[in-house]
Amino acid sequence: MSAGQSIGIFDSGYGGLTVFKSIAKKLPQYNYIYLGDNARSPYGDHSFETVYQYTLECVEWLFAQGCPLVILACNTASAKALRSIQQRVLPVKYPNHRVLGVIRPTAEVIGNFTESKTIGILGTRGTINSESYLIEINKLFPEINVHQQSCPMWVPLVENNEHLDPGADYFVEKYINEIMAKDERIDCLLLACTHYPLLIPKIRTFLADGTVTLLGQGDIVADSLSKYLQKHPEITQKLGQDAKRNFYTSGDQVFFDKHASIFFGSDVSSRHVSHNSSQL
Structure with missing residues (x-):
């Protein structure tokens, strides 16, 4: 070459x-x-x-x-x-x-973004079901508790440029509530899909106290x-x-x-x- x-x-x-x-x-x-x-x-x-x-x-x-x-x-x-x-x-x-x-680089630094050692992973069904993040994070930070949530409607919302419309509220709130209900100690949410950063303004509206870090991958x-x-x-x-x-x-x-x-x-x-x- x-x-x-x-x-x-x-x-x-x-x-x-x-x-x-x-x-x-x-x-x-x-x-x-x-x-x-x-x-x-x-x-x-x-x-x-x-x-x-x-x-x-x-x-x-x-x-x-x-x-x-x-x-x-x-x-x-x-x-x-x-x-x-x-x-x-x-x-x-x-x-x-x-x-x-994009998984390994993210797993290598995830420990820098959580004080409670408890994080949530938001991703597609494919990413969540693969358990790739669970495996990689456990290798590097075995002390971190990881909770996962698939968000199958988020990519279609973003791909169709409907992610900031009022109609997106239901699905954004639904998945945020589901992941946060899994552990009150979650202080970092990893957006484990490269579409999801466009949803950050909407996600923030359903994280009322502002204490949770939203981590994109770019x-x-x-x-x-x-x-x-x-x-x-x-x-x-x-x-x-x-x-x-x-x-x-x-x-x-x-x-x-x-x-x-x-x-x-x-x-x-x-x-x-x-x-x-x-x-x-």
């Missing part, structure tokens, strides 16, 4: 753009390719095998575009596909490529990536530093661009990638 290549960022839809936004702010010099698999989103209720297959197809597409490093900016993909790709695929087919996720992943690149010059030296941003979606471009700008914080102009061709 030659210098001038890009960091790939993958998500099942729009949520990964909240992570990309933080990464681009922290590391603006690098070239990036973002791929949202909107045509098959959301991933949260799919089986492990289906998520693995979808994720692998997208990762391999990003490899083909010249990305030696891919970030799975999707908790479901990180929970259901990352380890298999790292252990089964990369050593055999792509020994010089790397794929990183800045955490950006800091982790920065440290990773410092430790791995063999990857860094391959990367172009022209600050290029390229966006791709397997869904409708116009619809994607309209909604993606909300997540990314600035205008987005994407290109379409079809599942029905050799492109993906």
Whole structure:
């Protein structure tokens, strides 16, 4: 591989753009390719095998575009596909490529955000059922009590830009009440889905006393990536530093661009990638 290549960022839809936004702010010099698999989103209720297959197809597409490093900016993909790709695929087919996720970096710092040693995890059914956070946090912080809550309606609300509408109140309040009822000592809620930061204003209205920390993942992943690149010059030296941003979606471009700008914080102009061709 030659210098001038890009960091790939993958998500099942729009949520990964909240992570990309933080990464681009922290590391603006690098070239990036973002791929949202909107045509098959959301991933949260799919089986492990289906998520693995979808994720692998997208990762391999990003490899083909010249990305030696891919970030799975999707908790479901990180929970259901990352380890298999790292252990089964990369050593055999792509020994010089790397794929990183969002769960491990978050688990590594979660202990810094709780005084009561009691946290709540809010995520998709897929992420919650995988118990990936329980496993990783227990390895690093066995003293922390972890409670989980799946929030299956939150991604559809965000994807359809209805997350701040009055109609979203019922589902936001429902899941917040359910997780907080599990332990009164919870002082940190991890938003273990990259869509959820857009719900923070609404979530805060149902956390009346303001003593609970809402923890998003964008800045955490950006800091982790920065440290990773410092430790791995063999990857860094391959990367172009022209600050290029390229966006791709397997869904409708116009619809994607309209909604993606909300997540990314600035205008987005994407290109379409079809599942029905050799492109993906």
